[in-house]
Amino acid sequence: xxxxxxxxxxLALAVSSLHVHGQTGYAVLTSYPVPEGGTRFDYAxxxxxxxxxxxxxxxxxxxxxxxxxxxxxxxxxxxxxHGIALxxxxxxxxxxxxxxxxxxxxxxETLKVIKKIDVGKTPDGIYYDPGTKRVxxxxxxxxxxxxxxxxxxxxxGTVKVDGDGEMAVVGRDGLMYMNNEHGxxxxxxxxxxxxxxNRFPVDAQTPTAMAYDxxxxxxxxxxxxxxxxxxxxAATGKVIKSYPIGAHVDYAAFDPQSKLIFFSCGDGTLSxxxxxxxxxxxxxxxxxxxxxxxxxxxxxxxxxxFLPNTKRAPSATPDKPExxxxxxxxxxxxxxP
Numbered sequence: 310x311x312x313x314x315x316x317x318x319x320l321a322l323a324v325s326s327l328h329v330h331g332q333t334g335y336a337v338l339t340s341y342p343v344p345e346g347g348t349r350f351d352y353a354x355x356x357x358x359x360x361x362x363x364x365x366x367x368x369x370x371x372x373x374x375x376x377x378x379x380x381x382x383x384x385x386x387x388x389x390x391h392g393i394a395l396x397x398x399x400x401x402x403x404x405x406x407x408x409x410x411x412x413x414x415x416x417x418e419t420l421k422v423i424k425k426i427d428v429g430k431t432p433d434g435i436y437y438d439p440g441t442k443r444v445x446x447x448x449x450x451x452x453x454x455x456x457x458x459x460x461x462x463x464x465x466g467t468v469k470v471d472g473d474g475e476m477a478v479v480g481r482d483g484l485m486y487m488n489n490e491h492g493x494x495x496x497x498x499x500x501x502x503x504x505x506x507n508r509f510p511v512d513a514q515t516p517t518a519m520a521y522d523x524x525x526x527x528x529x530x531x532x533x534x535x536x537x538x539x540x541x542x543a544a545t546g547k548v549i550k551s552y553p554i555g556a557h558v559d560y561a562a563f564d565p566q567s568k569l570i571f572f573s574c575g576d577g578t579l580s581x582x583x584x585x586x587x588x589x590x591x592x593x594x595x596x597x598x599x600x601x602x603x604x605x606x607x608x609x610x611x612x613x614x615f616l617p618n619t620k621r622a623p624s625a626t627p628d629k630p631e632x633x634x635x636x637x638x639x640x641x642x643x644x645x646p
Contacts, residue, residue: 332593333569333581334645338613341378341640343371348633350617352392352434352560353606353640356417362606363393363402364617364640370404372420373640375608375615382420387413392435394444396459403444403457405432412446412455414462424462428455436477438485441500445485447474454487456503466503470496476519476561478528480543486528488516495519495528495541509546513537518561520570525587531558531572538572538582540590549588554580555595562607562614569593573616575603579643602641613644 347367354363355375362373363384370384370393389408395417396402404413405428412426412435430450437444437459444457445468454468472489474496480486484506487496493516497507511530518531521543530539536556540549555578562571568584579596602616620637624630 332583333567333596335579335581335596335614335643336646337596337598338642338644338646339378340642341373341615343373343617343638343640344380345636346371346383346638348619348635348638350604350619350638351390352604353615353617354393354395355606355608355615356395356397357608357610358397359417361417362615362640363395365390365393365404366617366638368408375611375613378640378642384413384415384420384422386422391433394435394437396437396442396444398439399442399460401459401462403435403437403459405435405446407431407433407449410448410450412444412457426457426462426464428457428464429453429467433473434475434477436485438479438500440479440483443500445477445500447477447487449473454498456500468498468503468505470498470505472496475517478519478521480521481523481526482543486519486521486543488519488530490515490517490533492516493532495530495546507546509541511539511541512548513539513551518558518572520561520563522563522565522568522584524565525584527584527587529561529563529570529582531561531574533558536574538570538580538590540588550590552582552590552592554578557603559603560605562605564607564609564612567612571605571607571614573598573603573605573614575601577602579605579614579616596643598641598643611644613642616641616643 429448432446434447475488477487495509513532514534520529528541555574557575572580581593583593602618620634621631
């Protein structure tokens with residue numbers, strides 16, 4: 310009998326035969342099947358030290374062993390969950406629950422919810438800043454950012470960003486750089502005082518993905534409406550240059566050792582660029598993944614990339630988009646063979 314696990318593995322092997330090595334050696338290695346928990350998904354987060362992979366999945370978070378794909382457990386009751394942030398020094402984790410305007414604070418060891426925290430409307434992206442020991446949620450319904458004390462779980466204030474934040478990074482200056490997809494701009498704010506310091510225009514619509522190199526102080530911004538990697542000087546907001554990437558990008562990552570920049574794109578492309586210098590970049594060759602694999606988690610320890618995805622089937626109505634197929638949710642694993 311052909312099981313779901315066998316079917317997913319066969320799909321991964323089929324996809325791996327289509328990969329493009331380019332200059333990086335990256336390729337599809339395998340796929341981790343994930344039990345049914347709903348068809349929607351969003352962010353993935355990895356705890357490289359604990360070897361745990363957190364995947365938002367329906368109204369729960371599935372937690373996997375990053376090396377084997379074994380299911381460790383589930384964080385339930387996270388309605389409309391988008392992202393997961395981890396504060397290891399306090400042994401706290403946080404999920405942004407978009408359908409209830411709350412954040413769940415949980416214990417990463419037991420996966421039990423400690424408390425729920427009221428934040429702005431429709432929290433989406435969520436990030437931890439080790440410098441201020443605070444967690445920040447991007448609230449798309451109220452167009453602001455909620456700051457939470459990572460130790461106590463208490464709300465400490467709100468950043469009036471007047472926009473919908475997607476990815477964010479902490480710069481070497483200690484400031485937070487946030488993609489505002491409806492700006493389109495990068496909002497720069499102080500995570501301690503919660504004051505907006507600057508707004509840098511992005512010369513492409515819907516900036517979504519973002520990665521950062523603290524050594525060169527360069528932001529790598531992935532845009533959707535015109536699929537590009539926009540390279541920006543974080544000190545001045547000057548756009549250095551733009552480069553084409555795959556369509557429907559949702560996430561980006563940077564590897565400081567190899568100087569590679571990764572963009573996971575929903576058209577089934579993992580776009581990869583190499584940073585030769587602060588102002589010089591080259592296409593390192595894309596990897597073919599699967600349609601819909603738009604978001605990812607990058608493991609700084611193994612340099613592997615984990616891409617949640619689900620199979621899609623044509624809608625019964627021609628004017629409607631393809632629909633997720635229940636029971637096919639999995640995590641594609643990309644790395645070097």
